[in-house]
Every structure is written in structure tokens, then in C-alpha cells.
Amino acid sequence: MRISFWGVRGSYPVPGPNTVRYGGHTSCIEARSDGGGCLIVDAGTGLRGLGHKLAEAQGARPCHYHIILSHVHWDHIQGLPFFEPAYLEGTRISIYALRAAADELQQVIGGITRHEFFPVNLEAVPADFEFHEVEPGVELQAGDFTLMPVALNHPFGAVGYRVFADGTSFAYISDTAPFSDMLHKKHFLAGPESPSADDKAQLVDMEQALRKTLHGTDTVIYDTHFLPEEYEVFPHYGHSTPDHAVAMCQGNAVRQLALFHHAPGHTDAIMDKIAATYSDRGSKVGLVVVVAQEGMTLTIGGGERA
Numbered sequence: 001m002r003i004s005f006w007g008v009r010g011s012y013p014v015p016g017p018n019t020v021r022y023g024g025h026t027s028c029i030e031a032r033s034d035g036g037g038c039l040i041v042d043a044g045t046g047l048r049g050l051g052h053k054l055a056e057a058q059g060a061r062p063c064h065y066h067i068i069l070s071h072v073h074w075d076h077i078q079g080l081p082f083f084e085p086a087y088l089e090g091t092r093i094s095i096y097a098l099r100a101a102a103d104e105l106q107q108v109i110g111g112i113t114r115h116e117f118f119p120v121n122l123e124a125v126p127a128d129f130e131f132h133e134v135e136p137g138v139e140l141q142a143g144d145f146t147l148m149p150v151a152l153n154h155p156f157g158a159v160g161y162r163v164f165a166d167g168t169s170f171a172y173i174s175d176t177a178p179f180s181d182m183l184h185k186k187h188f189l190a191g192p193e194s195p196s197a198d199d200k201a202q203l204v205d206m207e208q209a210l211r212k213t214l215h216g217t218d219t220v221i222y223d224t225h226f227l228p229e230e231y232e233v234f235p236h237y238g239h240s241t242p243d244h245a246v247a248m249c250q251g252n253a254v255r256q257l258a259l260f261h262h263a264p265g266h267t268d269a270i271m272d273k274i275a276a277t278y279s280d281r282g283s284k285v286g287l288v289v290v291v292a293q294e295g296m297t298l299t300i301g302g303g304e305r306a
């Protein structure tokens with residue numbers, strides 16, 4: 001199995017001279033099984049480039065695409081209306097997501113193409129869409145890939161996935177904060193607060209379930225939006241640090257950690273420093289640490305980099 005990064009940024013796209021090397025597009029990853037099966041992980045603005053490549057390869061042949069979403073914040077769905085294969089007759093698109101609101105998934109995801117926001121609504125798009133709700137801890141199949149969703153600590157909820165294919169696996173853990181404050185049901189402008197005894201118990205369960213899900217994974221892609229000093233200021237924003245990601249992987253039979261969901265303000269120069277600091281720290285604890293970069297492909301299970 002191989003994975004390619006099409007968008008590595010959190011929050012909003014940041015094109016420009018300061019992000020040329022690491023990339024400015026928001027979250028989107030392409031996974032390929034050895035048999036050629038395709039799984040799309042999150043649909044941020046990186047999805048536009050991936051969709052263009054897929055549409056060219058598709059030609060007149062009808063194709064079925066599987067898109068798994070961590071949650072429906074903008075930086076994880078904004079590429080969907082610009083996904084070129086959706087405009088080709090015969091395309092089928094299955095979308096897998098957590099239902100965090102009372103509305104059906106179709107209403108929530110279809111809502112981004114309401115006529116006020118976008119000139120073509122979901123019903124008018126030639127592709128056939130199917131929506132599948134995911135539930136943390138309940139395994140499901142998407143084409144060649146077996147998925148195990150796991151709950152994350154993010155305002156109004158998000159899910160991570162361990163993705164199995166070809167006898168190996170990677171995990172996609174975005175977006176999540178460390179497990180010190182329960183963020184599920186509050187707006188982040190409410191600010192940090194001490195968790196209740198119930199929340200504390202739930203946070204312990206969530207962290208344990210995540211550690212267990214990551215155990216033995218070849219490559220873990222982790223939300224490392226903040227540096228530790230930034231996290232101190234914004235602990236309730238729902239994002240993590242490279243230090244926390246290393247702690248989740250260390251001693252947990254993980255081979256490689258890919259830092260992901262980079263803060264919009266982290267320029268190429270800052271990212272180079274992060275890469276140097278944490279690859280060094282990883283090597284001290286037997287963990288390969290890489291920084292996700294647009295255009296980078298990783299071989300899962302093989303340890304090669306292209």
C-alpha cells in the first residue's frame with residue numbers, strides 16, 4: 001500500500017512563497033492498495049488536484065470512489081465541490097463520515113453546495129452519491145480497504161481511522177487535541193475549563209482506545225498543528241503537538257510518524273526546524289518521524305520514501 005499527500009495544512013489554504021515546499025492545500029490523502037484500489041482520506045482543497053488526476057485516468061470508464069472524512073469542518077471538505085470525477089457520468093462516490101449533528105449526512109455534506117454558496121447543487125451533479133455513517137469502534141469495508149474508526153477529541157467530534165490493506169496498515173488521526181479537556185460539545189471560544197469527573201473518565205477511555213487502535217500500525221499520520229508553546233495558549237482548539245504525537249506512538253509498536261495538519265502560519269522555514277527537531281527526537285526512541293509535505297508518497301510497510 002502507498003499513500004500520497006495532496007493537502008497537509010490545517011484550518012485554511014495558505015498558498016504563497018512561504019509555503020512552496022511543504023504546500024498550502026488543506027487535508028487530503030490518496031491511499032492505493034497494491035491491486036490499484038483507491039481510498040481518499042479527507043476532502044480539503046488538496047482534493048482538487050487529486051480529482052484532476054483521477055478524472056484524466058478515468059476517461060469514459062465509470063469509476064467508484066471511496067472518500068472517508070474525519071469530520072466536516074471546512075478544511076476537510078472544501079475540495080468536494082471541485083472533485084472533477086463528480087462531473088463525469090457513471091461515477092459513484094461513497095462518502096463515509098461521523099454524524100455529529102442531528103441532520104442526515106446527505107444534508108450536512110450536501111449543504112456546502114446550496115445555491116447560496118455554489119452554482120451546482122448536489123442533486124444536479126452527474127455522479128451518484130452514497131452516504132455511510134461511521135461509528136467509533138465499528139469496523140467497515142471501503143473497496144479494498146478495511147477501516148477501524150476511533151473517536152477523537154475535537155470540538156463537536158471527529159474520527160480517526162486505522163486503514164488496513166495488503167497485510168499492513170496506516171492510521172489517520174486528524175483532528176484531535178491531547179486528552180486533558182473534553183471538547184466534544186463546546187465552542188472553542190468558550191475557552192479552556194477543568195473537566196468534570198465524568199469528562200475525565202471519558203478522556204481516559206478515549207486516549208486508551210486511540211493508543212490501542214494505533215498499536216502495531218506501520219505509519220501514523222497525526223494532527224500536530226501546534227508547537228508546544230502555541231498549544232499552551234490554545235489548548236481548547238482541538239489540535240495536538242508533535243510531542244503528544246510522539247508520546248502516543250512511542251512504545252506502541254509504531255514504525256513511522258508523519259506530522260500533519262500544519263498550522264497555516266508555519267512557513268517552510270519553521271517546518272524545516274520542526275522536521276529537524278522531531279526526526280532527531282524520534283530517532284532517540286526508535287521512531288521514524290517525517291513531516292508530511294504536498295507531493296510526498298510513502299510506502300506503507302516498506303519503509304521507502306519517494
Ligand SMILES: [Zn+2]
Pocket residue numbers: 010011073075076175261
Ligand atoms: Zn482541521
Ligand SMILES: [Zn+2]
Pocket residue numbers: 071073154175238
Ligand atoms: Zn476540525
